[in-house]
Amino acid sequence: MRRRTRRSLVNIAFFASALFLIIYLNRDPSNSKTFAWTTIRYKTTSTTLPKTHGTCPGLAGSSKPALVVARVAGDGDSNWLEALTDLYHVCIYTADAPVDPLSTHLQVPANRGHEAMAYLTFLIDNYANIPVAGAGFVHGARWAWHNDALDYDNAALLAALNVSAALALSGYHNLRCDWSASMCSPSGAPPQGSLETSVNAMLEPWNARVVSDAALPGALAALFGGDGSGLPKGGGRLLLGRTDAVRAQCCAQFVVARDRVWQHSRDEYVALRQWLLDGSSDSGVNEHSQSGNAAPRDDRVAGRILSYLWHILFMQQGESNAQNSSPGAYDGIDLERLNTLACPRADDCYCRLYGRCHLEGCDSPGRCHGQYLLPPDFRLPDDWTVTHS
Known part of the structure; x- marks a missing residue:
């Protein structure tokens, strides 16, 4: 055999082996699309849990939906929320404020x-007093690139929001309708469990989005699997397959019905918060942490993982399993159905949430021209607050 022919055969064999390896690594371990993401089972080894410091005054018996505002001092003045007190029972948390013991x-x-x-x-400190009208969860800055309006004004969006209509579909709704900067579009990013995502995370360790996507499968398994002892039989898989993607709207602003909150026990929310705290090296809350299963130490990554979790927790998935009395005990979560519910059509979403119906220019499921424009570099001009207040 001539040397050139032999070299070509070796190259072909090498290429075929590499191709087979790629296909093998990206195969789905199971055809099942049902996942056991129904109950938070994370177990902390911390000997000290946080005391109650987060109750919202006057919430018990309120007929208005709660509006939970997560802010830091850098978000600026919170006076814009005062105009919303006729519509919502406002509960403002400033994360970087000094703690008053x-x-x-x-x-x-x-x-x-x-x-x-x-x-x-x-959710932990007000669990028994969630209003019958539900609750909304938003960020503390009035003006932000992810607020779904041309002027990016969350005050106007929240004033127009029809909470009851938003909750009628599945008991949960993200406040964004436009699909830009989300995982709703199949072409937006590769599946979180894919080989491509894992490789990209290694090549771009500074990229919080890619790293958090790569960490999501393991985080879901740790949160919903725990030590595995409490998993129901036939409840589905824990780990995402190589071709499985969790589709979700960005940016962790949403409304949720009371019964959807109560489909999980208070202890589950305690465990979820402790997962966050256990992953922190400087929280000062725990003496011992379960570092192997706890949240990533990078706060950007840990926070972004949880932005994928809210709809998994709160969207109604099916009838409760009568064999298991746990509040969150369902037979399993159907990933395809979850993704469909998480990413409604933009025109349907605008009509349901904000009363903007019969829109023109809706040329794709996730886009209605003239309703939202993604700003350059995901940033509003520095003088935006001054010029738009």
Whole structure:
């Protein structure tokens, strides 16, 4: 055999082997699309849990939906929320404010996980008093690139929001309708469990979006699997397959019905918040942490993982399993159905949430021209607050 022919055969064999390896690594381990993401089972080894400091005054018996606001001092003046008090029972948490050990009101145990710490603290410390009208969860800045309007004004969006209509579909709704900067579009990003996502995370360790996507499968398994002892039989998989994607709207602003909150026990929210705290090296809350399963130490990554979690927790998935009395006990979550519910058509969403119906220019499921424009570099001009207030 000539040397050139032999070399070509070796190259072909090498290429075929590499191709087979790529296909093998990207295969789905199972054809099942049902996942056991129904109950938070994370187990902390911390000996000290945070005390109650996050109760919202006057919430018990309120006929208005709660509006949980997660802010930091850098968000600026919070006076814009006063105009919304006729519509909502406003509960404002300032994550970087000094803790008052004598107060039980509107404080968080640590500035960790971005908005998630305030959201979870509200759910834990006000669990029994969630209003029958539900609750909304938003960020503390009035003007932000992710607020779904041409002027990016959350005050106007919240004033127009029809909470009851938003909750009628599945008991949960993200406040964004436009699909830009989200995982709703199949072409937006590769599946979180894919080989491409894992490689990209290694090549771009500074990229919080890519790193958090790569960390999501393991985080879901740790949160919903725990030590595995409490998993129901036949409840589905824990780990995302190589071709499975969790589709979701960005940016962790949403409304949720009371019964959707109560489909999980208070202890589950405690465990979820402790997952965040256990991953922090400077929270000062825990003496011992379960570092292997706890949240990533990078706060941007931990917070972004939780932004994928809210709709998994709150969207109604099916009838409760009568064999299991746990509030969150369902037979399993159907990923395809979850993705469909998480990413409604933009025109339907604008009509349902904000009363903007019969829109023109809706040339794709996730886009209605003239309703929202993604600003350059995801940033509003520095003088935006001054010029638009």
